[in-house]
Amino acid sequence: MSSAxxxxxxxxxxTSQSTCPTANGGSNAHQAPTVEPANKxxxxxxxxxxxxxxxxxxxxxxxxxxxxxxxxxxxxxxxMDADITGPSIPRAFGLNESLTATEENHIVPAQTKxxxxxxxxxxxxxxxxxxxxxxxxxxxxxxxxxxxxxxWGTLDVLLIDMPPGTGDxxxxxxxxxxxxxxxxxxxxxxxxxxxxxxxxxxxxxxNVSILGMVENMSYVMCGHCGEKINLFGxxxxxxxxxxxxxxxxxxxxxxxxxxxxxVDQGNAEDVDASILDNTAEAIISLL
Numbered sequence: 564m565s566s567a568x569x570x571x572x573x574x575x576x577x578t579s580q581s582t583c584p585t586a587n588g589g590s591n592a593h594q595a596p597t598v599e600p601a602n603k604x605x606x607x608x609x610x611x612x613x614x615x616x617x618x619x620x621x622x623x624x625x626x627x628x629x630x631x632x633x634x635x636x637x638x639x640x641x642x643m644d645a646d647i648t649g650p651s652i653p654r655a656f657g658l659n660e661s662l663t664a665t666e667e668n669h670i671v672p673a674q675t676k677x678x679x680x681x682x683x684x685x686x687x688x689x690x691x692x693x694x695x696x697x698x699x700x701x702x703x704x705x706x707x708x709x710x711x712x713x714x715w716g717t718l719d720v721l722l723i724d725m726p727p728g729t730g731d732x733x734x735x736x737x738x739x740x741x742x743x744x745x746x747x748x749x750x751x752x753x754x755x756x757x758x759x760x761x762x763x764x765x766x767x768x769x770n771v772s773i774l775g776m777v778e779n780m781s782y783v784m785c786g787h788c789g790e791k792i793n794l795f796g797x798x799x800x801x802x803x804x805x806x807x808x809x810x811x812x813x814x815x816x817x818x819x820x821x822x823x824x825x826v827d828q829g830n831a832e833d834v835d836a837s838i839l840d841n842t843a844e845a846i847i848s849l850l
Contacts (some may be wrong), residue, residue, distance in 0.1 A: 599707055601619070601740045602669055605715040607641070609849050611722055611774070612736060612745040614766070616758035618649070618727035621779035622748045624826060626724040626837070630679050630745075632843045633837035638719040638850075640671060643709050644683035644738060646726040647702045649684050653685045657829025661843055663687045669714040677832045678720070681736040682709050703735040710712040719850060733762070737769040743849055747810065750780045751794070763810060774845045775813035783818050794818060813841040 601607065613626045620831050623646065628689065632639045644652040657674040662682065663671045672680035684705065715721065723740070726732045736742060745766050747760040759776070784794050818836055825834050 589634045593723060597738065598726055598741050599711050600769075601710060602712060602714050604669065605607070605713070606717045607715060607721045608719050609743045609846065610741055611720060611735075611846055612725050612742050612771075613722060614725045614733065614745045614762045615727055615748045616651060616761035620727075620748050620750050620759075621816075622646070622727070623655065623724050624823075625746070625748050625777050625842075626722050627826060627831040627848075628834060628836040629839050629842060630722055631677065631832050631834065632839045633720055633846065634677050634679050634832075635836060636843065636847070638847070639678075639717060641680035641715050641718045641721045642682075643706075643713075643723045644681065644685070645706050645709065645723050645732060647684050647705055647732065648726065650683045650685040652681055652724055653683050654829060655826045655831040656681065658683075658686060660686070665714060668712075670708075670712050671714055674834060679832075680712050680715060686804060700731070703731050706735050707739050728762075733765065735767070736798055742771050744846075745772045746813070746845075747776040748774055748775050748779055751778060773810055775811040775842065777839070777842055778812055778815045780818045780831065781815040812844055814821060814839050 604605050613622050613629070615622050623644075626642060633640045642652050645649045653673070656679065658673045658675065658681060660673060662673060664669060670682065672682045673681055673686055723736060723742070725736060725745075745762075747759055747762060763773060780794060782791050784791055822834050825831065
């Protein structure tokens with residue numbers, strides 16, 4: 564048995580330098596990525612991931628409203644719901660039909676009222692509340708199929724609602740899809756900011772550009788006096804954290820019960836998505 568490398572998380576459990584994920588500075592974890600070819604009928608200008616290192620910060624919410632914002636500006640937008648074990652994009656847009664296939668067995672995306680294309684596991688199952696009890700390789704395989712087997716047609720932007728963390732699926736997205744950049748989502752809490760930094764560091768290791776960060780649940784507006792109330796205290800904490808790591812905060816989103824209620828009811832396209840104008844412009848600048 565070979566000796567464990569000092570950086571290996573498994574220490575004495577590591578049996579091979581050639582397969583150790585942290586050997587050679589961790590390069591084996593992202594070595595020789597192989598981008599999968601898209602469906603032959605697919606022509607997508609830019610692929611953008613919406614990511615975080617932690618669940619519950621609002622990635623799906625941001626993905627949905629960002630799609631609405633871009634579509635409202637006249638761009639052709641699609642959403643790949645890559646959060647396989649916790650898909651929520653269909654509900655945000657009130658989509659409940661099952662996906663169909665072409666004669667060539669290519670998956671046809673669902674379309675929202677505003678023309679946004681979407682693919683999600685919840686559009687392939689009979690019960691959206693049924694748990695997905697799959698191992699990582701199976702989940703990763705489905706994400707690849709959402710890229711290779713879906714007839715996305717012509718899109719300006721494909722947004723990928725990524726699962727939290729830095730595990731199998733984010734790694735699959737970074738290695739198998741031609742990701743042009745990611746948007747990080749966080750709340751102002753120190754702990755969440757630290758966890759999001761893990762996603763940032765992973766993107767840097769995979770040589771994926773970080774367009775910036777969206778600070779979700781940043782504040783609430785008092786319904787009586789109009790005062791802005793910071794939910795997690797000092798408004799400057801995340802700004803300072805972002806500046807230290809070189810990540811720009813693009814937009815700060817309020818916690819608004821009226822907005823979240825619309826999204827929960829499947830009416831994301833009825834929300835004023837201009838709150839994400841800066842993030843949308845960061846993506847548009849790549850087109």
